[in-house]
Amino acid sequence: GDSVTQMEGPVTLSEEAFLTINCTYTATGYPSLFWYVQYPGEGLQLLLKATKADDKGSNKGFEATYRKETTSFHLEKGSVQVSDSAVYFCALRDDKIIFGKGTRLHILP
Amino acid sequence: DTAVSQTPKYLVTQMGNDKSIKCEQNLGHDTMYWYKQDSKKFLKIMFSYNNKELIINETVPNRFSPKSPDKAHLNLHINSLELGDSAVYFCASSPPTGDWDHTEAFFGQGTRLTVV
Numbered sequence: 398g399d400s401v402t403q404m405e406g407p408v409t410l411s412e413e414a415f416l417t418i419n420c421t422y423t424a425t426g427y428p429s430l431f432w433y434v435q436y437p438g439e440g441l442q443l444l445l446k447a448t449k450a451d452d453k454g455s456n457k458g459f460e461a462t463y464r465k466e467t468t469s470f471h472l473e474k475g476s477v478q479v480s481d482s483a484v485y486f487c488a489l490r491d492d493k494i495i496f497g498k499g500t501r502l503h504i505l506p
Numbered sequence: 507d508t509a510v511s512q513t514p515k516y517l518v519t520q521m522g523n524d525k526s527i528k529c530e531q532n533l534g535h536d537t538m539y540w541y542k543q544d545s546k547k548f549l550k551i552m553f554s555y556n557n558k559e560l561i562i563n564e565t566v567p568n569r570f571s572p573k574s575p576d577k578a579h580l581n582l583h584i585n586s587l588e589l590g591d592s593a594v595y596f597c598a599s600s601p602p603t604g605d606w607d608h609t610e611a612f613f614g615q616g617t618r619l620t621v622v
Contacts, residue, residue, distance in 0.1 A: 429609040429610070431610055433613075435547070439615065439616075440596060440613040440614055440615040440616050441549075441596065441598075441613040442613070443610045443611075443612075446609070446610050448609060484547050486549065490600075490609050490610075490611075492562075493539075493551055493554055493562050494539070494551070494598075494600070494611050495551070496541075496549040498546075498547070498548050499547040499548065499549070501547070
């Protein structure tokens with residue numbers, strides 16, 4: 398069945414560091430891909446999405462490119478802030494929405 | 507206006523009790539979901555409904571029974587609550603699968619269920 402694998406955390410970085418959170422997927426069809434973010438005590442918010450191969454999703458300085466050849470959708474940000482501390486989920490949608498296990502990100506001032 | 511709202515936000519109850527969590531969406535979406543998030547933040551889909559019809563039931567115990575009175579509402583009823591049911595439950599909604607430009611799900615704020 399479909400699945401999403403993302404790097405385990407926690408990931409701890411200093412402010413202004415470069416961020417990469419790896420995500421790979423397995424799907425029989427051509428899924429849409431997402432990154433969601435969950436701040437402490439809150440629900441999930443869509444951060445960015447890509448619906449077809451080579452699409453790049455971007456939002457709030459975060460980017461991810463849908464790579465069909467490597468079945469990947471890695472999340473990147475050039476300069477992280479303390480306010481980016483949260484749990485990040487990679488997800489795909491085929492007939493249902495499936496999430497990776499989440500990566501907790503800590504940004505130190 | 508809240509797009510996906512669920513109530514209550516917190517629920518503390520004793521083992522063996524029956525409880526319900528309500529969910530409503532005002533986005534006009536056809537598809538609604540229930541997810542369970544455990545203490546390690548792992549999100550697992552429980553149910554998916556499309557236009558009031560159950561389309562996904564992910565081997566959830568029979569004690570969990572979703573009910574969709576109309577396509578804007580998907581409630582979750584839990585019988586004979588157990589300690590292991592303690593988790594955060596999220597309701598979500600999304601456009602149907604064929605709407606390729608708008609495929610993402612919108613989530614409620616979650617219901618933290620604690621069984622004591």
